[in-house]
Each structure stands twice: as C-alpha cells, then as structure tokens.
Amino acid sequence: MFGDSTPYQFADPGRPAQARGRRWSPKNVIIRQMAPELQSVLCDAAEPVRLRSRQMLEDVGMECRYVYFIETGRVALMARSGPGRTSEIGVVDHRDVVGLSLVLGATRSSLRVVVQESGEALRVGADSFTRILDAIPDIRRKLLIYVHTVYARNAQIALCNAHHSVAQRVARWLAWVAGREEQAQEIRLTHDQLARNLGVRRATISEALGHFEAQGLLQRRRGAIVVHTEQIEREACSCLRMLRRTEEPEPDAGRRFSPLLCS
Ligand SMILES: [Zn+2]
Numbered sequence: 001m002f003g004d005s006t007p008y009q010f011a012d013p014g015r016p017a018q019a020r021g022r023r024w025s026p027k028n029v030i031i032r033q034m035a036p037e038l039q040s041v042l043c044d045a046a047e048p049v050r051l052r053s054r055q056m057l058e059d060v061g062m063e064c065r066y067v068y069f070i071e072t073g074r075v076a077l078m079a080r081s082g083p084g085r086t087s088e089i090g091v092v093d094h095r096d097v098v099g100l101s102l103v104l105g106a107t108r109s110s111l112r113v114v115v116q117e118s119g120e121a122l123r124v125g126a127d128s129f130t131r132i133l134d135a136i137p138d139i140r141r142k143l144l145i146y147v148h149t150v151y152a153r154n155a156q157i158a159l160c161n162a163h164h165s166v167a168q169r170v171a172r173w174l175a176w177v178a179g180r181e182e183q184a185q186e187i188r189l190t191h192d193q194l195a196r197n198l199g200v201r202r203a204t205i206s207e208a209l210g211h212f213e214a215q216g217l218l219q220r221r222r223g224a225i226v227v228h229t230e231q232i233e234r235e236a237c238s239c240l241r242m243l244r245r246t247e248e249p250e251p252d253a254g255r256r257f258s259p260l261l262c263s
Contacts (some may be wrong), residue, residue, distance in 0.1 A: 005093050016056060026122060028069040029095040030146055033209070037175055038139055041132060042069070047124035051075070051115045057111035066123045067099030073119015074177070074188075076197065080110040088196045091116065093180055095247065100150065102126055103143045117188045152246040159237040161199065170208045171235035172217070176243060178227040186224045194225075 026032060031039050051073050053059075058064060060080050068075075070093055078089045089111075092098060099122075107126075124132075133140045161167055173194065177187055181255050191209070195202040209225065212218050217235065219226040233240060 002092055010105045027071045028097070028122060030097055030142070031122070034139070038136065038142070039140065040157050041136060042124065042246060044195070045128045045132060046124045049121055049123045050073065051119045053115055053118045055115040056112065057115065058111060058113040059102075060109060060112055061110050063126075064070060064099055064101050064107055064109050065126050066099060067102055067120040067126070067129045068123050069097050070094050071120040071122060073115060073121075074117040075192075076114050076116045078196075082114060085111070088199070090154065091177065091197065093177075094119075094155075095180060096150075097143070097146065099129070100130055100147055102138070103147055112241055116193060126145065143232050150248050153243055156239050156242050161238060164237040164239065166198065166200055166204055166213065167208045168237040169251065170194070170205065171212070171217075171232050172237055172240045172243075174225065174227050175199060175240050176234040178229040179244070186221070186226045188224050190223055 025041060026039065031042055034042070046069065048071070049068075051068075051070075055073065057068060072094060075092050075096075075098060076088045077092065078088045098113050102141075103105070133143070158174065164172075174187065178185060191202050191205050194209075195205045198205070209218065209220055212232065212235065213220055215231075217228055217231045
C-alpha cells in the first residue's frame with residue numbers, strides 16, 4: 001500500500017485529438033477483432049481523445065461517463081485500500097478497454113483508473129454505449145468475452161502475488177508490457193510506478209532492477225527501462241505464459257482456460 005500523494009489530474013475530460021468524420025483505422029485490438037460493420041458502429045459513436053500522464057479516467061464510486069478503447073499509451077487500474085491509499089492491480093493498453101462497469105450494467109466505477117503513459121483513446125459516451133449494447137448483441141457478446149479475459153488475468157495475478165518472488169514478478173510485469181508491442185522497446189516507467197504496480201517498496205524494485213541490469217537483461221534510464229524481452233522472459237514466473245494464454249482467441253469448449261498455479 002502506498003500514500004496517495006500523486007497529483008492526479010482529476011476528471012480531465014480529454015481533448016479531441018482529431019476531428020470527427022475521419023476514415024477510421026482503429027489500433028485498439030478489441031475493435032479490430034470485430035466485424036467491419038461492428039467496428040463502424042463503435043467508431044462512429046466515438047471521439048478520439050488524448051490521454052495525458054496522471055489523468056484520472058475513473059474513480060471509485062464515480063459515475064461512469066465514458067468507455068475508453070485504448071489506442072496508444074498505458075493506463076493503470078488501482079484499488080483503494082483505505083482513506084488516501086491506493087495500490088495498482090493491473091495495467092491496460094491498446095488491447096484493452098476502460099469502462100467495464102458499463103458493460104456489466106453498473107453505472108459507477110469500482111476502481112481508480114489513471115493514465116500512466118500518455119497516448120490516445122477512442123471514447124464513447126455512456127448513453128451511446130449502452131444503446132449500442134442493447135441494440136447489437138454481437139458487440140455485447142464480444143465485450144463480455146473480454147470481461148472474462150480480464151477476470152482470468154486478475155485471478156492469475158492474484159496467484160502470482162501470493163506465491164512468486166518479487167524478482168519473478170518484476171520480470172513477469174516487464175515481459176508482459178514489452179511483449180504487447182511489436183518491437184522490444186523502451187518502457188516509459190519510473191521505479192515508483194513499478195513499485196505501485198507490484199505493491200512493493202521502491203527500494204525492493206530498485207534492487208531487483210539492479211540485479212537484472214547487472215545480468216544484461218535491461219538498462220535503466222531516467223524515467224524509462226529498456227527491456228531485452230526474450231532475456232527477461234526467462235526470469236519471469238510461469239504466470240507470464242498463463243497470462244498470455246488468456247488473450248488467445250476463444251478456446252474450444254473442451255479446453256477453456258482457467259488460471260493455474262505452476263511452479
Ligand atoms: Zn507469477
């Protein structure tokens with residue numbers, strides 16, 4: 001648990017990044033996996049907005065005004081563990097959507113959601129989004145499958161937090177984030193942010209990163225970490241493989257995914 005001293009920019013509505021009426025080519029994987037006519041429905045209802053670092057998209061108990069299909073950047077999902085205290089429970093990116101409460105029929109958020117790395121999103125207003133879900137069952141079904149993916153992902157992370165070492169979890173987190181981009185890359189991230197992501201002290205994170213750097217698995221830079229993805233993957237616990245399995249296309253009925261604890 002950590003103090004809640006970060007100066008978040010609460011309820012910034014986002015600034016339109018581009019004019020409406022463009023020819024859509026969404027980067028968001030959830031939209032791209034839909035049939036073209038379903039993509040058009042969502043994109044026509046959406047407006048592109050910029051996501052700025054430390055911008056708060058949702059807070060616990062706050063009315064959900066929008067759904068955000070993330071295009072670029074990274075967003076942290078945070079649980080509040082007491083007055084003024086938060087701990088991050090996961091990160092989402094261009095393969096994800098923020099606003100699952102609305103998919104499930106709730107109107108208020110159960111999480112604090114804060115932009116960790118600036119980017120862009122396609123934002124749909126709550127009323128429009130609800131009308132779309134009611135009118136087009138295929139879109140609702142696609143998003144409910146995504147909710148199941150998030151459920152499985154969170155279960156695996158809970159197992160990981162309880163049973164694996166900090167070093168394994170650091171490697172798992174870095175490999176997970178780096179592996180979701182096409183190229184091994186520089187992850188814009190401070191030690192404080194990674195400490196909150198994993199719910200451990202900053203000094204513990206610095207020690208683990210220093211160990212990996214000495215092994216040539218990564219380089220620490222100001223506000224960033226350059227990860228050699230294949231090498232850091234070898235230091236991660238088996239949860240990395242299980243997490244990646246949650247994002248495979250819908251499995252056959254006989255081999256549905258369920259979180260497993262592997263040594
Ligand atoms: Zn693990």
